[in-house]
Amino acid sequence: MSAGDEISGEARPKLPRGVRLRADEARGGHVLLAPERVVRADPVAVAILERCDGARTLNQLVEELCVAYKGDRARIEADVRALLADLAAKRMLDL
Amino acid sequence: MNETIPIRPALESPLGLLAELTHVCPLGCPYCSNPVELVARAHELDTAQWLRIFSDAAKLGVLQVHLSGGEPAARRDLAEIVAHCAGLSLYTNLITSGIGLTEAGVARLSAAGLDHVQLSIQDCEEESADRIAGYKGAFARKMQVARWVAASGIPLTINAVIHRANVKNAVGMVRLAIALGARRVEVAHTQYYGWGLKNRAQLMPSREDADAAWAAVEALRAEVVGKIVIDHVAPDYHARTPKPCMGGWGRRTLNVSPTGKVLPCHAAETVPGLEFWNAQDHSLAEIWTSSPAFNAYRGTDWMSEPCRSCERREVDFGGCRCQALALLGDVRATDPACHLSPHHAMMAAIARRDSVVVGEGAYTYRRMEKREA
Numbered sequence: 001m002s003a004g005d006e007i008s009g010e011a012r013p014k015l016p017r018g019v020r021l022r023a024d025e026a027r028g029g030h031v032l033l034a035p036e037r038v039v040r041a042d043p044v045a046v047a048i049l050e051r052c053d054g055a056r057t058l059n060q061l062v063e064e065l066c067v068a069y070k071g072d073r074a075r076i077e078a079d080v081r082a083l084l085a086d087l088a089a090k091r092m093l094d095l
Numbered sequence: 096m097n098e099t100i101p102i103r104p105a106l107e108s109p110l111g112l113l114a115e116l117t118h119v120c121p122l123g124c125p126y127c128s129n130p131v132e133l134v135a136r137a138h139e140l141d142t143a144q145w146l147r148i149f150s151d152a153a154k155l156g157v158l159q160v161h162l163s164g165g166e167p168a169a170r171r172d173l174a175e176i177v178a179h180c181a182g183l184s185l186y187t188n189l190i191t192s193g194i195g196l197t198e199a200g201v202a203r204l205s206a207a208g209l210d211h212v213q214l215s216i217q218d219c220e221e222e223s224a225d226r227i228a229g230y231k232g233a234f235a236r237k238m239q240v241a242r243w244v245a246a247s248g249i250p251l252t253i254n255a256v257i258h259r260a261n262v263k264n265a266v267g268m269v270r271l272a273i274a275l276g277a278r279r280v281e282v283a284h285t286q287y288y289g290w291g292l293k294n295r296a297q298l299m300p301s302r303e304d305a306d307a308a309w310a311a312v313e314a315l316r317a318e319v320v321g322k323i324v325i326d327h328v329a330p331d332y333h334a335r336t337p338k339p340c341m342g343g344w345g346r347r348t349l350n351v352s353p354t355g356k357v358l359p360c361h362a363a364e365t366v367p368g369l370e371f372w373n374a375q376d377h378s379l380a381e382i383w384t385s386s387p388a389f390n391a392y393r394g395t396d397w398m399s400e401p402c403r404s405c406e407r408r409e410v411d412f413g414g415c416r417c418q419a420l421a422l423l424g425d426v427r428a429t430d431p432a433c434h435l436s437p438h439h440a441m442m443a444a445i446a447r448r449d450s451v452v453v454g455e456g457a458y459t460y461r462r463m464e465k466r467e468a
Binding site: 016017018019020022024025026027031033035036038088089090091 | 107108110111155156158159184186188210211213248249250252278279281320321322323324326
């Protein structure tokens with residue numbers, strides 16, 4: 001079992017209030033801002049987090065990324081689940 | 096081929112700005128991080144001056160602003176300041192004692208776009224908490240404020256500073272934070288600067304109690320994962336390696352005092368001979384790159400041994416300058432919290448001496464000096 005396997009495919013991940021993804025004009029790239037935290041978000045994380053709007057399900061999100069990035073589904077799903085599980089444990093994402 | 100090669104890597108912009116909007120605070124916590132010389136309300140920057148500083152900070156690349164004090168709710172323009180920062184996409188964090196906030200006030204801050212509230216508690220037992228704060232009724236008010244914040248939807252962090260009077264309740268304070276709906280709790284063993292240093296003999300817990308509190312809170316982590324995040328700040332006097340104070344001097348954050356003085360950390364004014372610039376006279380970018388105070392202990396060039404050749408020199412940056420000064424009288428010395436400092440044993444000796452309860456142990460509460468009118 002790997003990280004995030006326990007999350008339901010029907011979960012609708014959402015960045016809670018107090019956690020924001022934004023462009024970092026001064027340093028380039030994107031950052032995730034949370035209480036007392038600034039986390040650099042790489043392009044993969046940005047593509048995932050932009051879709052964590054509380055409306056899409058995890059399954060839909062993975063499907064969209066597969067179409068957009070023409071990648072291997074199992075690999076993409078594993079990346080998504082790992083990121084969501086990590087952020088949820090830090091209370092930076094609601095599932 | 097005629098590109099100039101920079102001697103040192105380009106200086107990154109600061110990530111955070113801590114604004115001490117005011118030094119006015121109804122509480123008298125004996126470990127307050129404010130300087131011993133407090134600024135009277137009459138000398139505080141006005142609204143327009145603060146708004147200009149926040150605009151300047153956003154331009155410099157600051158991402159998060161920490162609205163602090165004193166008690167920031169003592170400023171009538173707090174919601175206006177929050178709205179201005181939100182308009183600049185700055186992440187706003189309110190660091191408050193809760194005293195002075197009302198239900199309507201919390202709603203106004205929420206509507207203004209406040210991102211996060213950090214509320215202090217002094218203990219999980221009312222009588223003890225009010226005694227530590229030097230303010231009767233503080234605990235009950237804080238419980239009320241926590242409920243208003245939770246109801247507003249703004250995420251809440253509870254901050255608990257640990258010392259002799261509450262060291263046995265560290266776990267209780269984490270549990271209280273969970274009950275209040277906090278997503279995050281800071282359990283911070285007291286840092287002894289300014290007021291904390293003045294009260295060290297009244298605040299220092301025994302080594303055994305500090306260690307037990309540390310272990311008990313660490314043991315809670317697994318149980319509370321996904322419920323609350325614990326940020327744990329170690330007791331300095333019992334440490335082996337020093338903390339990377341402010342993430343390194345002039346490296347990640349800046350502090351603005353109620354009068355607009357820009358400091359590398361809240362205690363920096365204790366360092367004699369440093370020249371601080373005021374945000375009224377210079378842009379934050381100028382201050383960040385060129386002010387003497389920010390460049391004094393930036394990087395590693397200022398270090399002597401054992402820091403200079405240490406493999407951790409860019410991990411902890413030699414620890415805290417203000418602590419080296421306060422305890423050794425030498426601002427360039429290795430922080431004695433480090434086991435490589437020749438004076439490391441002194442810290443444990445002070446901790447041992449100060450943890451012994453002598454007499455009544457009355458606090459010197461943090462109070463603003465009343466000046467003759």
